[in-house]
Amino acid sequence: MNAVDTNILIYVNDPRNPFKQSIAASLVTASTEGVLLWQVACEYLAASRKLETMGYDRAQAYQYIRDLQQVWYTALPTWQVIDRAESLMNRFSLSHWDSMIVAACLEASVQTLYTEDFGYSTIDELAIINPFTSP
Numbered sequence: 001m002n003a004v005d006t007n008i009l010i011y012v013n014d015p016r017n018p019f020k021q022s023i024a025a026s027l028v029t030a031s032t033e034g035v036l037l038w039q040v041a042c043e044y045l046a047a048s049r050k051l052e053t054m055g056y057d058r059a060q061a062y063q064y065i066r067d068l069q070q071v072w073y074t075a076l077p078t079w080q081v082i083d084r085a086e087s088l089m090n091r092f093s094l095s096h097w098d099s100m101i102v103a104a105c106l107e108a109s110v111q112t113l114y115t116e117d118f119g120y121s122t123i124d125e126l127a128i129i130n131p132f133t134s135p
Helices: 006-012 018-030 038-054 058-071 079-092 096-107
Strands: 002-004 034-037 073-075 112-114 126-129
Touching: 002 006, 002 018, 006 018, 006 038, 006 058, 034 038, 034 058, 034 096, 038 058, 038 073, 038 096, 073 096, 079 096, 096 112, 096 126
Parallel strands: 002 034, 002 112, 034 073, 112 126
Antiparallel strands: none
């Protein structure tokens, strides 16, 4: 299973960078075994406000998350995610929110997280891939 970070979902709906938008849209569309992390859904709804000046409104953002819920498994937060996040912060010097995303991926048995925000290629058994860089 795969998961995406908030930035990937934002790029899907942000026309300012056609290169990243195309890659992000292809990645999301091709992810038939995707996992929508609760935190990512919430962050997306908050961050998508910056797209309002381009005509992307709140109703569209909520509908986009509902559409993803229809195709992807939704990983809800658990207390184990918080415990695991604390350990990850200490071991990898991650921010609280990044450690929560990684912990949620690990708890949901996600194999690959797509993001451009991490400085690691793997954390424990999770592969972390920046889809915008060449391999």
